[in-house]
Amino acid sequence: MKPFFAGLCLLLLANTVGAAATEETVNLASGTAVTSHRFAGQASRGAVVLWLTGQDGRLEEEHRAAAYLSGLGLEVWLTDWLAPYFLPQAAPSIAQVPEADLVEWLEAMRQRHAGRPLVLVASGHATTLPLRATAGWQSRFKAPSPVAGAVLLWPLLYQDPEPGEEPEYNPVVTQTQLNLAMLVPMSSAGYWWREAMRAAFEAAGSRVRLTVLPGLRDRFYHRGDAVTQEQAEGARLGEILAPHITSLLKETRP
Amino acid sequence: MKRALFWLVTSLAVALAGFPASAAQLKPTKPRPAPELNLPRLDGGGVNLAELRGRVVLVNFWAVWCPPCRKEMPSMERLSRMLADRPFTILASNAGESQEQIRPFLAEVPLTFPILLDQDSARMKAWRVFVLPTSFLVDKQGQIRYSLSGHIEWDAPETVGIIEKLLAE
Numbered sequence: 001m002k003p004f005f006a007g008l009c010l011l012l013l014a015n016t017v018g019a020a021a022t023e024e025t026v027n028l029a030s031g032t033a034v035t036s037h038r039f040a041g042q043a044s045r046g047a048v049v050l051w052l053t054g055q056d057g058r059l060e061e062e063h064r065a066a067a068y069l070s071g072l073g074l075e076v077w078l079t080d081w082l083a084p085y086f087l088p089q090a091a092p093s094i095a096q097v098p099e100a101d102l103v104e105w106l107e108a109m110r111q112r113h114a115g116r117p118l119v120l121v122a123s124g125h126a127t128t129l130p131l132r133a134t135a136g137w138q139s140r141f142k143a144p145s146p147v148a149g150a151v152l153l154w155p156l157l158y159q160d161p162e163p164g165e166e167p168e169y170n171p172v173v174t175q176t177q178l179n180l181a182m183l184v185p186m187s188s189a190g191y192w193w194r195e196a197m198r199a200a201f202e203a204a205g206s207r208v209r210l211t212v213l214p215g216l217r218d219r220f221y222h223r224g225d226a227v228t229q230e231q232a233e234g235a236r237l238g239e240i241l242a243p244h245i246t247s248l249l250k251e252t253r254p
Numbered sequence: 255m256k257r258a259l260f261w262l263v264t265s266l267a268v269a270l271a272g273f274p275a276s277a278a279q280l281k282p283t284k285p286r287p288a289p290e291l292n293l294p295r296l297d298g299g300g301v302n303l304a305e306l307r308g309r310v311v312l313v314n315f316w317a318v319w320c321p322p323c324r325k326e327m328p329s330m331e332r333l334s335r336m337l338a339d340r341p342f343t344i345l346a347s348n349a350g351e352s353q354e355q356i357r358p359f360l361a362e363v364p365l366t367f368p369i370l371l372d373q374d375s376a377r378m379k380a381w382r383v384f385v386l387p388t389s390f391l392v393d394k395q396g397q398i399r400y401s402l403s404g405h406i407e408w409d410a411p412e413t414v415g416i417i418e419k420l421l422a423e
Contacts (some may be wrong), residue, residue: 093381158384161382162403163381163390164381164390164401189349189385190348193378
């Protein structure tokens with residue numbers, strides 16, 4: 001591991017490289033073809049970032065961030081999980097992604113990148129995707145999680161909270177035992193409930209590192225009404241994610 | 255063929271999204287005592303919901319950074335003026351923002367009803383508010399009777415009708 005981190009540090013001092021992406025398709029037993037944009041890392045044995053998206057479609061900011069991360073030596077697979085099922089880009093569509101497919105795809109990634117640490121990334125409602133994938137994988141293979149951890153941006157994991165009612169979290173919260181990096185924008189309702197969500201994850205066995213993003217709202221890097229600060233931070237999304245990914249790679253599994 | 259079908263479905267979804275979504279609605283709730291709401295006002299002094307028995311109160315949780323919150327404020331002002339001579343009060347509890355953040359918005363959208371400062375979000379938690387805006391209608395006995403996550407036109411006839419029924423109790 002030490003040579004890997006030494007190499008990563010050197011790469012951190014290098015200029016950002018605008019890496020080109022290639023399309024990679026994994027064909028699942030269900031007949032679903034899951035296509036990802038793969039940004040090859042410069043370190044052939046380095047970590048692999050599996051970024052699960054879909055609700056908002058293709059976002060240039062995420063592609064730029066993936067290219068930035070690949071310039072640091074990380075291999076990034078940016079995968080739209082609604083497109084393979086022709087699901088509309090909407091929050092309710094996320095729940096319709098079959099867990100069996102998520103699990104099989106994660107296993108395919110594990111096998112393809114055998115011996116390399118995996119880190120998952122997702123935002124908003126899509127944060128259920130990496131959590132379902134890992135929980136389902138552990139349930140199926142009866143083995144410790146194959147991933148080093150997950151970065152969750154403004155996780156929206158409440159089950160349709162009714163105003164004035166105690167929230168119910170998505171059941172996957174109680175099934176998750178991962179190292180998690182939760183990034184919560186300060187200008188969001190989720191900010192006020194961040195500690196409650198952290199407690200829910202930790203009660204289930206996860207370890208949570210919580211980071212507040214000051215001056216930002218949910219979806220800050222792709223809001224139609226993004227203010228100057230949000231536009232600026234969105235442009236450096238990769239720089240925002242990098243240290244959290246690095247931290248997860250250093251941590252021992254819960 | 256698959257790609258064409260994908261884009262057809264996506265285009266339909268986007269097109270449908272352009273139509274006004276089914277509006278958020280005030281939902282009746284099982285009557286329950288409203289939590290405490292005793293906060294300082296932006297313009298000085300304080301407000302205690304418990305001292306407003308005998309009045310129907312619209313309790314609204316909002317923030318300047320929240321676009322739908324800002325959007326519904328003019329209709330809340332119109333509602334307030336419409337019912338100015340009735341036992342009706344609007345309390346807009348701001349979620350954790352400073353006066354410096356709130357005042358520029360009020361310069362653009364002047365409001366005459368109280369703006370409350372929930373600086374540490376304690377009230378937001380007590381009222382179990384998870385999205386902004388969230389609103390509650392509290393009856394004259396201090397019971398929550400309706401709730402809403404999202405924004406509406408508060409002076410729309412159907413909304414005023416609900417408030418009028420509470421006023422008539």
